[in-house]
Amino acid sequence: MKKKENTFIFSGFTLIELLVVIVIVGIITFVAIGSFGSYGLAGKRADGVNAILAISLAEERYRSSNTTYGSLAQAYNGVSASPQGFYTLSISNTSATGYTITATAQGTQANDAVGSTSCTALQFVMNNGTITKTPAVCWPS
Numbered sequence: 062m063k064k065k066e067n068t069f070i071f072s073g074f075t076l077i078e079l080l081v082v083i084v085i086v087g088i089i090t091f092v093a094i095g096s097f098g099s100y101g102l103a104g105k106r107a108d109g110v111n112a113i114l115a116i117s118l119a120e121e122r123y124r125s126s127n128t129t130y131g132s133l134a135q136a137y138n139g140v141s142a143s144p145q146g147f148y149t150l151s152i153s154n155t156s157a158t159g160y161t162i163t164a165t166a167q168g169t170q171a172n173d174a175v176g177s178t179s180c181t182a183l184q185f186v187m188n189n190g191t192i193t194k195t196p197a198v199c200w201p202s
Contacts, residue, residue, distance in 0.1 A: 109164035
């Protein structure tokens with residue numbers, strides 16, 4: 062007597078199996094986007110920090126030729142946005158001994174935070190040779 066062979070060979074996935082895999086991939090993607098979104102905001106924060114440091118250098122160049130630090134128009138040609146546009150820039154409290162530079166987050170960057178500290182407004186204060194950067198946790202070490 063001839064034995065019947067099993068002819069079932071793996072022939073593909075069923076529709077249910079494919080739908081389950083798609084749902085699992087969707088859930089993993091949703092969780093990953095939520096988990097790593099803050100890293101994107103922190104990366105964009107570099108746009109504001111770099112703009113502030115560039116203005117600080119421009120202020121020092123301006124002060125080397127003048128008796129006081131200058132306004133944004135005088136020291137930085139009036140540019141009021143960071144290079145990538147995530148921050149608006151301003152200079153205040155200019156004097157012969159100091160100035161304050163503020164970068165204010167725009168758009169989705171306004172959601173940037175480190176823990177419970179908002180990084181919406183980055184501030185760089187120069188006063189009699191002493192530099193203060195606030196909020197401190199938002200600035201690179």
